[in-house]
Amino acid sequence: VRYALKVAYDGTSYCGWQVQPNGLTVQQKLQDAIYAAFNETAVVTASGRTDSGVHSFGQVCHVDLNANITGEKLADALNVHLPSDISVLSSCVAPEGFDANRSAKRKTYCYNLYTAKRRHPLNDRYAVLVKGDVDVDKMREAAQSFLGEHDFKAYCASRSQVQTTVRTIYSLSVESQNQGDCTAIKIKVCGNGFLYNMVRTIAGTLLYYALGRITLSDVKGSIEKGDRNLVGKTMPPQGLVLESVDYGIKLFD
């Protein structure tokens, strides 16, 4: 039986999603939990990989199991064998033909920044410090350029091998919230898929424009001409969270 799982994780201690010969990964921990619970060796397939240090609030995966367990009960059966930084939030028997990777229609990521004069330990785990003021309206202005279908090859790390670098971005919003000494800035982006490091490079490009290090025509040129020299810095992983994966159907109750 094929099951679907929604999984949240704090990526701080992991070398990303995918099983590696050296280093802890989230996929390995899930597969270990399946083995511990059911004595079964199974491969867990995610909507896509997440990089080392990246977090998830709603990664979706599938796995085929012989175990005789209801869809609803699988989550708790696995959670008892998972470390505290990984949790199966929901589980169900997958609909006919479901594939967590190939069936994914839209993904939503958040990139979290905070501006402050000095580092704030309570923010550092899930957000990245920017010293000095950031003009959030400028970030919103630049965000408009990313909407729609574009060839995002300038936003793809060179070591990536993909068939096409064309992707569609449905929405890209920037919200800020004052928190006393600091301001939290949340960049939220929804698209039909993302290239390797694409969200982190979009975040860096919005930030560089807001800081005045690149111009709006650089931002537009990076998208229209695909020139990687025009983009901002690829931001560090701890600010990135995979928020949700949309399959065009309601998977979980």
Added chain:
Amino acid sequence: VRYALKVAYDGTSYCGWQVQPNGLTVQQKLQDAIYAAFNETAVVTASGRTDSGVHSFGQVCHVDLNANITGEKLADALNVHLPSDISVLSSCVAPEGFDANRSAKRKTYCYNLYTAKRRHPLNDRYAVLVKGDVDVDKMREAAQSFLGEHDFKAYCASRSQVQTTVRTIYSLSVESQNQGDCTAIKIKVCGNGFLYNMVRTIAGTLLYYALGRITLSDVKGSIEKGDRNLVGKTMPPQGLVLESVDYGIKLFD
């Protein structure tokens, strides 16, 4: 010269504020940083202790130093010697007669809960999971009973030795925010001072009333009669954050 410091810390790894013979404490780390920076042995005095595992966004302390350093530069001089989970956010030369403990007029704490069906790793570090629905309006209703001056002896852990258990609460608010699978609930309380475990017991009492485990007359009775049998559970430390300490003057730029 007496300096004032505003300090944020992630309390997860510490046995609270106060120096102890066994176990890491925040006070010790600050005093170690002062020794490393200036080769001076000094005692850092806080507005009050925080317990093991409790966090701070705005603890205020004072320290008397012979070091020849401007108020503004002290923060960075200490931060280079502090671990990543402690940060001096601001520093200044203290006003005449300032004492971080005795001069404190008001303190504001937040207690953070989240409701979800299953644990969320990205919330667990700074908030406490409550399984099932919580009626936030009931929490707000019960919060009214705490406002003003009362003898809070029912809210004071028995091992505490204080001259009086009378305290004044100026405000007590409950806010909730939907976050997809879960709801974050923030209890924010401002008072002229708090007894040992008082905020955590207030949080537990509001929660127990919202869950229907105690009645509104239990809540009122706990305050009017000082009966500790009527209060809710003392909630765990990781949900508690010392937000700010108010001295009735602007200390830091």
